Amino acid sequence: MNIVVCVKQVPDTATERKLRSDDNTLDRDAADGVVNELDEYAVEEALKLKEAHGGEVTVLTMGPGRATETIRKALAMGADKAVHLSDDALHGSDALSTSYAMAQVLKKIGFDLVILGSESTDARTGMLAAMLAERLGTPQLTLANKVEVEGGAITVQRLADYGYDRVQATLPAVVSVVEKINEPRYPSFKGIMAAKKKPVETLAIADAAIDAEQVGLGAAWSEVVDFAAAPPRTAGTIVKDEGDGGEKAADFLASKKFI
Amino acid sequence: MSDILVLVEHAEGEVKKVTLELLTLARSLGTPAAVWAGPGITAEAKARLAEYGAEKIYVAGSADIVDHVVAPKAELLAQLVAGKSAAAVLVAATAEGKEVAGRLAVKTDSGVITDAVGLSEGFVADQSIFGGGVNVHSRVRKGTPIIAVRPNSTAPVPAAGAGAEEEVAVELSDVAKAARVVERVKQEKGARPELTEAAIVVSGGRGVGSAENFSVIEGLADALGAAVGASRAATDAGWYPHQFQVGQTGKTVSPQLYIAAGISGAIQHRAGMQTAKTIVAINKDPEAPIFELADYGVVGDLHQVVPQLTEEIDKRK
Ligand SMILES: Cc1cc2nc3c(=O)[nH]c(=O)nc-3n(C[C@H](O)[C@H](O)[C@H](O)COP(=O)(O)OP(=O)(O)OC[C@H]3O[C@@H](n4cnc5c(N)ncnc54)[C@H](O)[C@@H]3O)c2cc1C
Numbered sequence: 001m002n003i004v005v006c007v008k009q010v011p012d013t014a015t016e017r018k019l020r021s022d023d024n025t026l027d028r029d030a031a032d033g034v035v036n037e038l039d040e041y042a043v044e045e046a047l048k049l050k051e052a053h054g055g056e057v058t059v060l061t062m063g064p065g066r067a068t069e070t071i072r073k074a075l076a077m078g079a080d081k082a083v084h085l086s087d088d089a090l091h092g093s094d095a096l097s098t099s100y101a102m103a104q105v106l107k108k109i110g111f112d113l114v115i116l117g118s119e120s121t122d123a124r125t126g127m128l129a130a131m132l133a134e135r136l137g138t139p140q141l142t143l144a145n146k147v148e149v150e151g152g153a154i155t156v157q158r159l160a161d162y163g164y165d166r167v168q169a170t171l172p173a174v175v176s177v178v179e180k181i182n183e184p185r186y187p188s189f190k191g192i193m194a195a196k197k198k199p200v201e202t203l204a205i206a207d208a209a210i211d212a213e214q215v216g217l218g219a220a221w222s223e224v225v226d227f228a229a230a231p232p233r234t235a236g237t238i239v240k241d242e243g244d245g246g247e248k249a250a251d252f253l254a255s256k257k258f259i
Numbered sequence: 260m261s262d263i264l265v266l267v268e269h270a271e272g273e274v275k276k277v278t279l280e281l282l283t284l285a286r287s288l289g290t291p292a293a294v295w296a297g298p299g300i301t302a303e304a305k306a307r308l309a310e311y312g313a314e315k316i317y318v319a320g321s322a323d324i325v326d327h328v329v330a331p332k333a334e335l336l337a338q339l340v341a342g343k344s345a346a347a348v349l350v351a352a353t354a355e356g357k358e359v360a361g362r363l364a365v366k367t368d369s370g371v372i373t374d375a376v377g378l379s380e381g382f383v384a385d386q387s388i389f390g391g392g393v394n395v396h397s398r399v400r401k402g403t404p405i406i407a408v409r410p411n412s413t414a415p416v417p418a419a420g421a422g423a424e425e426e427v428a429v430e431l432s433d434v435a436k437a438a439r440v441v442e443r444v445k446q447e448k449g450a451r452p453e454l455t456e457a458a459i460v461v462s463g464g465r466g467v468g469s470a471e472n473f474s475v476i477e478g479l480a481d482a483l484g485a486a487v488g489a490s491r492a493a494t495d496a497g498w499y500p501h502q503f504q505v506g507q508t509g510k511t512v513s514p515q516l517y518i519a520a521g522i523s524g525a526i527q528h529r530a531g532m533q534t535a536k537t538i539v540a541i542n543k544d545p546e547a548p549i550f551e552l553a554d555y556g557v558v559g560d561l562h563q564v565v566p567q568l569t570e571e572i573d574k575r576k
């Protein structure tokens with residue numbers, strides 16, 4: 001089975017994240033770049049499926065040059081190779097452009113299964129998998145906490161408000177995973193060493209037949225008009241429970257008219 | 260004024276509160292037209308949509324729409340966007356609502372904005388990003404604006420609309436029927452308000468200690484008429500069902516009041532509750548990061564503090 005895992009580099013949530021004042025886009029230099037957490041679960045699921053069914057796991061990342069760190073991490077976990085879509089023309093792409101560019105690459109490299117995280121920690125739009133399914137004309141099996149493949153059939157448990165749905169389709173398909181699905185492995189020392197030798201193919205937009213008019217800040221279908229730092233929360237009142245903590249909390253709730 | 264399509268969120272024939280909020284928002288920007296996808300619309304549901312300003316109610320009652328994942332709803336909306344020359348489409352910013360918005364954006368070649376917490380003239384959206392650290396105004400530049408609005412972004416206000424019903428037949432493509440729901444597993448919901456819609460949420464974390472002890476959290480929630488939430492530590496331990504998880508990979512809530520008991524306040528948890536108006540934390544560790552967010556915090560054992568708080572609330576009612 002030919003599995004492609006989409007992995008995004010995002011600013012570390014533990015550092016302060018900013019937008020750039022010149023063009024209102026994410027300031028990628030202000031914070032350390034890390035693998036989007038959920039994408040490690042996506043990689044893990046791909047590796048498990050490969051272990052069970054054979055095949056190959058390819059990492060796909062769209063992002064600037066430094067996103068190679070993210071690729072290495074996924075390769076160190078055990079993925080076989082990577083495709084890095086990197087081109088200055090992609091800077092500032094919105095979700096429509098991003099999904100278009102990634103779909104073009106996926107069409108070029110081919111796949112039986114595409115696995116994504118269900119959401120990134122920076123933009124958090126949660127739309128990429130659905131958009132890719134739409135663009136590729138393949139079944140959408142998203143928000144999965146369980147994936148089973150048998151022959152050409154795939155079944156997932158899709159989380160829902162009321163519990164979950166069992167959803168079935170035939171391959172090729174697009175899957176997104178939630179963190180309940182597995183426990184991502186840590187790269188071993190051997191894995192880290194091996195990752196350095198694994199092939200990483202870097203593509204510019206022209207290499208994947210991506211139309212420059214459809215990507216980047218200028219092409220974006222949506223735009224940030226302006227932004228401002230949120231006013232800091234005023235420090236709250238913290239009391240120590242001296243046997244009357246519940247009563248004091250009740251006083252606070254009453255003062256705010258909740259009771 | 261042109262139609263603003265509002266995709267109705269419904270369960271068991273009932274309209275969810277977020278839809279009433281969306282209709283309220285739509286009224287300030289155009290003519291609200293509710294879109295009901297799937298079978299099971301009731302007279303009460305129609306009355307409710309009209310009460311909150313729906314001038315039209317488009318009903319696509321085919322079971323095929325809900326028996327396949329997301330794509331049919333996007334096809335239905337795309338058909339209405341084209342046929343009714345809609346000015347904008349509003350959906351609830353739930354995990355599924357955002358997926359519908361994403362597919363619809365591709366289909367109609369339109370810009371999409373997710374997680375709006377407000378909407379004004381010209382469909383300029385307010386977004387609160389990076390865990391509430393930055394406030395953004397954003398806008399769609401091309402196509403029909405598609406906006407996913409977070410529950411609890413505005414108070415629903417009734418203002419009667421005509422509620423004229425129109426049946427819509429959708430010819431679903433084969434692609435839209437590619438991912439089929441073969442089983443729907445409903446886990447019990449109980450009588451409490453729904454998590455994302457509740458005005459008050461009481462959440463428990465690892466500090467609660469066991470599934471049985473969650474009755475302490477439920478007791479406080481019931482005294483306040485609140486929904487119950489849980490941290491990932493609590494859902495992973497099997498103490499509370501996963502659909503009650505609050506956070507980055509769980510539900511995003513923005514209630515008037517959020518009470519966190521025995522929750523440390525990890526970044527992934529904060530991502531789901533940081534926009535709550537008032538935050539109260541109960542934790543035995545004075546260094547717990549949740550206190551950085553709290554408007555009011557009690558350092559203490561939740562097994563003492565929470566029952567006492569519940570009792571006080573009952574007394575003062
Ligand atoms: C704060 C903020 C808000 C934004 N709001 C909007 C908005 O409202 N509308 C809009 O159109 N755009 C928006 N954008 C732009 C959006 O971030 C980009 O288009 C982004 O590349 C895709 O969105 P996402 O990260 O939210 O994807 P999600 O759908 O949240 O990510 C899901 C998965 O997609 C995969 N993935 C996502 N991006 C990549 C990538 N570059 N390479 C490889 N895999 C990837 C990963 O597997 C990831 O887990 C916003 C950006 C920021 C920083």
Ligand SMILES: Cc1cc2nc3c(=O)[nH]c(=O)nc-3n(C[C@H](O)[C@H](O)[C@H](O)COP(=O)(O)OP(=O)(O)OC[C@H]3O[C@@H](n4cnc5c(N)ncnc54)[C@H](O)[C@@H]3O)c2cc1C
Pocket residue numbers: 037038179463464465466467489490491492493504505506507508509510520521522523524525526527528531541542543544547559560561562
């Ligand atoms: C990809 C990914 C996604 C995630 N998504 C989510 C998510 O959606 N939601 C989420 O919540 N987490 C999520 N997490 C997990 C998150 O990082 C934390 O591990 C989790 O939130 C911790 O839960 P907790 O606060 O209940 O437990 P802990 O961090 O263990 O905190 C327990 C707290 O309870 C206090 N305590 C203990 N006993 C008592 C007592 N008797 N009385 C009072 N206080 C007491 C302790 O002092 C401590 O502060 C995610 C993690 C990853 C990697």
